[in-house]
Amino acid sequence: MHGPEILVLDEPFSGLDPVAVGVMSEVLRDRAAAGVPVIFSSHQLELVERLCDRVGIVRSGRLVAQGTIDELRATDRPLWEISGSLPAGWEAGVAAVTVTQEGPGAWRVEAASAEAAQAGLAAAMKSGTVTSFAPVRPSLTELFQDVVSAPEEAA
Incomplete structure (x- = not known):
């Protein structure tokens, strides 16, 4: 008997050509559609934006922002x-x-x-x-740059 399945990947698109990126994207979508939680790290933010339901941004080993892309895009001054x-x-x-x-x-x-x-x-x-x-709908790349370039808060 199997326990719950979860897929965790570190930079799964690194070094892949465009065809392989498409194949890997489809594999990740298929697993997610089958109910498998898929967690991966990536600096290829255009792929993250296209594939992910929720995003976390890590700076200096700490999770500094998380949510849907629309939640991360929300600002006080549109x-x-x-x-x-x-x-x-x-x-x-x-x-x-x-x-x-x-x-x-x-x-x-x-x-x-x-x-x-x-x-x-x-x-x-x-x-x-x-x-x-x-x-203006900032890209995930712009959101990432804003979050990681903001001054760090004291712990």
Whole structure:
């Protein structure tokens, strides 16, 4: 009689070519679909983002963040991207937002609330042509960089 099964892997994608990565990904998905808990470590964060239900980030041997990717992405001040043909200073007078130009025709809006972001969008639309407005969804790589580069708290 077998006890409960659990699959624990250390860097299972390291050194694999793209075809082998696909095969290994399918094996891990199949085991998880069969009810087997699958735990693995990896620095290939795009694969982690694609495969995992929950993620833990370890720094200096300590678990410093954990949750679903959506939980880890949640912030107190949502970020939005606005693209379009807008004049300089279009954001003047919009309360509760900070706007930074990311490049030609692209701005990042840090908003205190979804309502404030909508007010920023309304100001942009009044000033020029908006071609896109979308929430910024940081990648797992960006989340990892933020967590590991943050100052360590005293134990």
